Amino acid sequence: DSGVTQTPKHLITATGQRVTLRCSPRSGDLSVYWYQQSLDQGLQFLIQYYNGEERAKGNILERFSAQQFPDLHSELNLSSLELGDSALYFCASSVRGTATNTEAFFGQGTRLTVV
Amino acid sequence: GDSVTQMEGPVTLSEEAFLTINCTYTATGYPSLFWYVQYPGEGLQLLLKATKADDKGSNKGFEATYRKETTSFHLEKGSVQVSDSAVYFCALSPNYGGSQGNLIFGKGTKLSVKP
Numbered sequence: 001d002s003g004v005t006q007t008p009k010h011l012i013t014a015t016g017q018r019v020t021l022r023c024s025p026r027s028g029d030l031s032v033y034w035y036q037q038s039l040d041q042g043l044q045f046l047i048q049y050y051n052g053e054e055r056a057k058g059n060i061l062e063r064f065s066a067q068q069f070p071d072l073h074s075e076l077n078l079s080s081l082e083l084g085d086s087a088l089y090f091c092a093s094s095v096r097g098t099a100t101n102t103e104a105f106f107g108q109g110t111r112l113t114v115v
Numbered sequence: 116g117d118s119v120t121q122m123e124g125p126v127t128l129s130e131e132a133f134l135t136i137n138c139t140y141t142a143t144g145y146p147s148l149f150w151y152v153q154y155p156g157e158g159l160q161l162l163l164k165a166t167k168a169d170d171k172g173s174n175k176g177f178e179a180t181y182r183k184e185t186t187s188f189h190l191e192k193g194s195v196q197v198s199d200s201a202v203y204f205c206a207l208s209p210n211y212g213g214s215q216g217n218l219i220f221g222k223g224t225k226l227s228v229k230p
Binding site for chain 2 (some may be wrong): 002004025031033035042043045048050055056058090092094096104105106107108109
């Protein structure tokens with residue numbers, strides 16, 4: 001158990017809908033990262049938050065947004081969903097804002113299926 | 116931009132065989148390098164890491180050496196076990212002055228070890 005909790009584990013929704021994925025980082029970790037894992041694109045970095053502030057942005061679509069709350073949990077919002085958004089979404093957390101000398105711990109992921 | 120290329124799988128080996136999974140990277144500056152492992156149905160776990168040239172990361176019998184001259188970080192294990200069956204990801208963390216901590220992943224290599 002990595003200590004990172006993601007809910008829900010599975011989500012099935014229709015095209016055009018909006019969903020929210022939730023992540024609780026390990027106790028004491030200030031940084032949260034979101035990744036998307038799909039068969040064709042592999043693991044893609046979406047966005048990073050550190051202590052409530054956006055720190056880095058990767059290949060995140062404009063239809064997607066995220067935030068980190070004062071209690072450090074994070075939510076990833078996906079809207080106007082398309083079939084191609086079906087993927088496994090991972091959250092990871094680390095103590096500091098850089099992975100250079102610290103370990104990122106991954107949750108078990110939320111599998112999103114858009115039908 | 117920064118990128119990671121790793122050998123495509125799947126790789127199928129017999130128990131006690133020698134394992135090499137090749138990984139090369141493209142990055143500016145001096146990234147940190149990682150190997151993560153993903154067991155079926157689980158999130159990613161850090162296997163080993165190296166933060167500077169000539170560093171050797173090791174864990175659970177796996178080793179990888181940070182080779183700046185060849186921009187490589189190949190994963191090796193002398194004798195694999197059935198329990199090593201998993202998907203292995205090579206990753207780098209760009210060194211942008213320490214302000215970001217996101218990881219850039221290779222596409223993953225699936226390893227199957229037969230008894």
